[in-house]
Amino acid sequence: MDTVQRVVLGITGGIAAYKAPQLIRLLGKSGVAVKAVLTPSARSLVGEETLRVVSCNPVYTDALPASFDMAHIELAKWGQLLLVCPATANTIAKLAHGIADNLLTTLALSFEHRIVIAPAMNTAMWNGAGVQANIGVLASRGAIVLPVDEGELACGDLGPGRLLPVETIAEYALAALAPRVLAGKKVLISSGPTVEAIDAVRVISNRSSGKMGAMLARAALLAGADVCVVSGPAAFPLPGGCRVIPVRSAADMKAALDKEFAACDICIMAAAVSDFRPAAVLEGKKHRSDSSAWSLDLVANPDVLEGLGRAKTRQVLVGFSLDSGASEAAAAAKMKKKNCDMMIANAVESAMETDATAATIICKDKPAEHIATSDKRKLAEVIVRRIARIPEHSHE
Ligand code: CTP
Secondary structure, eight states, rough: OOOOEEEEEESSSSGGGGGHHHHHHHHHHHEEEEEEEGGGGGTSSSSSSHHHHTTTOOOOOOOOOOGGTTTHHHHHHOOOOOEEEOOOOOHHHHHHHHHOHHHHHHHTTTTSSEEEEOOOHHHHHHHHHHHHHHHHHHTTTTTTEEEEEEEEESSSSSEEOOOOOOOHEEEEEEEESSSSTTTEEEEEEEESSSOHHHHHHHHEEOOSHHHHHHHHHHHHHTTTEEEEEOOOSSSSSTTTTEEEEEEOOOHHHHHHHHHTTTTTTTTEOOOOOOOEEEESSOSSSSGGGGGOOOOOOOOEEEOHHHHHHOOOOSSEEEEEETTOOOOOOOOHHHHTTTOOSEHHHHHEEHTOOOOOOEEEEETTTTTOEEEEEEEEEHHHHHHHHHHHHOOGGGGG
């Protein structure tokens, strides 16, 4: 059972403090509980009542009553991550030098887990030697100092110094919180549909959106893996941070995967590979005036996963089985035939072009695990955690 993750959000006195409620909302949507701490200068920039309502928690400031005397220790014990956002040059300097003159900087001194710092300031300050030296000190102590964005700043200047988009900061925070169950592993994922040309205009493809592959890439990245995605032309975007090899046909996909496979530790075949392709690709465009009817001769594409199953040495190999009604027996038969370690069965009716799907995870020598309908992001996280559990000795 998953437990709620806990972030202490330290808000300092930069104008970007007004974005804090949105960040709390985003983290909350990902199942993260947040307690906000305001420095004295941040208090006039963002409403305490707003923060209290969006976080569903009390808001901590230096003006706490005496009964909160130990708030810095209590918060340091509660949080699994301290996210300082926005972090001003002043707070960055205090953190780098161990100064504890308010609740946030005091709590930072007693914080034993990861600290993520999202700076925001004027370009000249950001580029200044003092700030850069302080950032170097913090990074050398293991704090994760995020980059800044470029663009128009609150003071009207143009240049680096803007706070990163809150969506990106939330992703960094989640990555820093996630158990790094795949740290040091190379994960190869195939994703999206493949496309087979009929003539210069027309193609045969399928309804795969690539969302499952993208969510698996995201979950593997959060788990600390080095991720490479071989992707057909998918509608759903892949997360930043993975290496992408774009392909079109099943033959392209096979060539890319065969090349990358030897170097990977885990391969997840989430692509919807076209099983058939036209026996010949017509040159140019076939015109309607050419004939009143048209039949296509199709030939079978190679089974990419089966080929990888034969080439497998130490790799963990995971396939997806798409069938009407998510048949467990069909998935188990495909797992054996393709020499996979795990197969995820889902039903055609609920898996294509959807946000949520039910699935059954099938592993060698284990009872099948039924996952109730959940969004693909959550399903991908479960799959990645189950893959991480496959013991080394089951690899061939
Ligand atoms: N697969 C593949 N190459 C193909 C077809 C499928 O690598 N030419 C992979 C898919 O990516 C998936 C697994 O094999 O991981 C099972 O695919 P699925 O479509 O469920 O089954 P098929 O093997 O195509 O068999 P069938 O169409 O008879 O159900």
